[in-house]
Amino acid sequence: MNAAMAVPFPEQTLPNWRRAVLKVGSSLLSDGRGGLGKRNAAALARLISRFRDQGREVLLVSSGAVAAGRGLMADHGGGLARRQALAALGQAPMLALWQGLVEQPVAKVLLSHDDLRNRRRYLNAQATLRELLALGALPIVNENDTVAVDELKLGDNDNLAAVVATLIDADILLIATDTDGLYTGHPEHDPDARPVPRIESITPGVMRMAQGGAGTLGTGGMVTKLEAATKAAAAGIDTALFCGHRMDTIDALSADRLRGTFIPAHGERLVARKMWLRHTPPSGGRIRIDEGAAQALAERGASLLPGGVVGVEGDFNCSAMVDITCAEGRRRLARGLVQYQSTDLERIAGRHSREIESVLGFHNGRSVIHRDDMVLLDAAAAAVH
Ligand SMILES: Nc1ncnc2c1ncn2[C@@H]1O[C@H](COP(=O)(O)OP(=O)(O)O)[C@@H](O)[C@H]1O
Ligand SMILES: N[C@@H](CCC(=O)OP(=O)(O)O)C(=O)O
16 A cells, blocks of 8 residues: 555545445456456445345446456457457356345346437336336446447446436435545555545546546546546536445445545536426427316426326327427426327327226336426426427
């Protein structure tokens, strides 16, 4: 340990949270001999189960597939295709490692950044992840390395974790790595490096602190962790960086005490999401609703149910952004992402939610537009054009 690492991070209290994304880097899952190790994963699995006992939800973003593949094939080769092949080989063992350590069933979810840039896929991934959490499973997300060639590098689970955190509306992004947090310089090379316990804003100066590169096993180093924290903060989500092989740090975290780096959200999460909904381009589709539904939306913040729908205008697909207007179509009341395409919605309009399946032969949920996917419009935005 050098002088920088001898200076401890002060302990700080984390804001209360209910849903977290926990990202675990390869640096913690490798056994140091070219394969997967169990020790750190076991401690983090215990942390996940303590969080669950506290009534909280956790989604795991786990790296380690390439490390596992290397272990299987005793291979140290480089190059994109080789690493992609190793990731494919190592995916199942990485998941098996976690399944052997947690009590919940684990669910494998491979995503690419491209998937999440496409709105329809984004919403499908969101629906699947919400459902997995509701089922009490542990979703384990990893980048779909076979198809991920972004910026000519393989994988960046830090940034992916931030996108997933916004996707599932998490309160906090917990990033476990092999250092205590961000230091003012590379902790192994800069003897003057000091802990940075809190970052209000990720300025170019802060990014420069992280330029020392990744560890031997990791991919992005602190740069991608700070990029992820920037994304999370903009979406109203806090980020905590901590060391995933220190038992005292992990124990403290289960009591909401952080010995690492905290990057607070900018503004409120709901506000950020509602801003996103407000500014997503409309599809041109419109749903007319009756007075009772209008009141439920405005006064109780309710989801829109099929029973309140009196008319459907325009052709739109499932997941399209549509306007919700009053029954006569004169005033826009709200807008949101619809769960049913226009032709299906016409068939269930005015019906009770429990009839959806018998009418359509399937159902995408009991609401036409879920409250989390809807934003109410004020009088200034109400005029129909
Ligand atoms: N300023 C810094 N503070 C802390 N760590 C840094 C800094 N700059 C670079 N690093 C490197 O970032 C590494 C963590 O990132 P990385 O190797 O990608 O791990 P992971 O596999 O957990 O994503 C540290 O081990 C350290 O080598
Ligand atoms: N998807 C790759 C990991 C990519 C990655 O971001 O790695 P890391 O910096 O260790 O979190 C894998 O499973 O090996």
